[in-house]
Amino acid sequence: MARNIAVIGAGVIGLASAVNILEEIPNVTVTVLADKFSPNTTSDGAAGFWEPHAAADTPEHLQRHWGEVTFRHLEALCRTEESSVAGVTTLSAYHISKEPIKDEFWASTVYNYRQVPTEEISRQYPHAKYGIFFTSFLAECRMYLPWLMRRFKEQGGKVVNKHVFNLEELVGQYDVIVNCTGLHSRSLVSDDSMQPIRGQVVRVKAPWLKHFVYDVTADCAVIPCSNNVLITATAEIGNWNTEPDPEYRKKLWKSCCTIFPSLKHATVDYEWVGLRPGRPSVRLEKEIRKVKDEYLKIVHNYGHGGAGITFHWGCAQDTTALVAELLGRK
Ligand SMILES: Cc1cc2nc3c(=O)[nH]c(=O)nc-3n(C[C@H](O)[C@H](O)[C@H](O)COP(=O)(O)OP(=O)(O)OC[C@H]3O[C@@H](n4cnc5c(N)ncnc54)[C@H](O)[C@@H]3O)c2cc1C
Structure with missing residues (x-):
């Protein structure tokens, strides 16, 4: 008899888990239960950069x-005809700074990773001195989530709005x-260790920009996406405000125009505030509760x-292994 699995959540984590469980565990029925779907999840608003x-x-x-499992998954997807529909493509990035940048632990996962000579950085970004360069993937969830959902439904996955x-x-x-x-x-x-990490985003029309640049010193990023360019700064831990803050926008705009002065000619597409699901550490584990x-x-x-x-994708694979264990199908 088929076993019934419920996945609560239709963001990138829920849909990837649902697809993996359905494809990897034989004889299961999988239902996604969620109160928000694409394009209204946090995942949809993210840049989607690996x-x-x-x-x-x-x-x-x-x-x-x-990270490695996900990178390889995006790499394989990028080599198929599906990649344009799934919103997955390669994107190169500079991280620039006034201070030296230490090599990242994920340097060997991405393509073309290198420390950039000061001369190359300061010719392009005169306010900075140090930098790294690498090529990675962009998975834009406004396309990627509908693509995952279609893959899920085509294989018999069920969806309930709840x-x-x-x-x-x-x-x-x-x-x-x-x-x-x-x-x-x-x-x-009741996980009190969960905290919002607020991100205010302005999406602008600036199709001439093709490189992702993250200014470490100013903590702001300019990320070219398929329909617009996302500009953002990171982390405001513990801030639940989902309304755009005009003062913050001014500061962000100034920093980003220092990176790319041509942004002064960009027009605003839309603004958005997202709350990243912050936690001291990702929680990926099983629990058996007596009710x-x-x-x-x-x-x-x-x-x-x-x-x-x-x-x-890596988390979805590990989730699938835990589900199989709980079903006694290790
Ligand atoms: C500005 C910004 C930029 C970002 N850029 C990147 C990036 O470039 N790269 C990257 O890797 N990450 C990025 N992130 C982080 C990324 O967006 C999150 O880590 C990711 O979206 C989390 O996905 P999720 O599926 O856990 O959550 P969500 O996308 O929030 O989905 C949660 C799902 O659970 C459902 N749900 C919740 N509670 C219930 C309930 N009680 N009943 C039913 N359904 C429920 C919701 O309806 C929704 O479907 C960014 C985030 C922000 C804010």
Whole structure:
């Protein structure tokens, strides 16, 4: 008899988990339960660049493993006809700074990684002196999530639009529940260590810009995407405000125009504020909870901070292995 699996969440973490479970475990029915779908998830607003970032104290060996698996998945996808529909492409990046930049632990995963001579940096970005350069992938979730959803449904995956107030309301209905609710795990599973990491974004029309540049000193980034250029700065930990802040926008705009003076001629497409699901470390583990006379088998996969897209496929594979274990199909 087919076993029933529920995946709560339809962001990049939930959909990647649902697809992997359906494709890797024989004889299962998989249902995605979520109260928001593309284009209205946090994942949709992200740039989608592959780079381990804002992952707090998640152990380096796990970041390396999940990042590497995801990089290879994007690499394989990029070699297919599907890549344009899935919104996956390569993108090269400079990180620039007034101070020397240490080599990253993921240097050997990406293409073309190198420390850039000061002469090359300061000719292009006179306010900076040091830099690294590398080529990685961009997976734009406004295309990638619908593509994952189509892949899921074509193989018989089911979808229910529903807010889950408590995991225990699902007892008796599913053999395993996979929790991919991102920041909302704070209330759903009472995880007080979950914190928003606020990111304010301005998307502008500037099709002449082709390189991602992250200014480490000013903490701001200019990221060319397929329909616009995303400019953002990172981390405001603990700030729940989802309204764009005009003062913050002014500061961001000034820093980004220092990187690319031509941005002064760009027109604003739209603004957005997203709350990254921050946690001291990604939570990817199983839990068996006794509810009255029954057992609720759960796999948690949430808390990816600023690296959900970077880790999604690796985390989905590990989630699938835990689901198989809980079903007794190791
Ligand atoms: C400005 C910004 C830029 C970013 N850029 C990048 C980047 O370039 N690269 C990168 O790797 N990461 C980036 N990130 C981080 C990335 O967006 C997140 O790590 C990722 O989106 C987390 O995915 P998720 O699926 O866990 O969460 P979400 O996308 O938030 O999805 C959560 C899902 O759970 C559902 N849900 C929650 N609670 C319930 C409930 N109780 N009942 C039913 N459904 C529920 C929601 O409806 C939704 O479908 C960025 C984030 C921001 C804010």
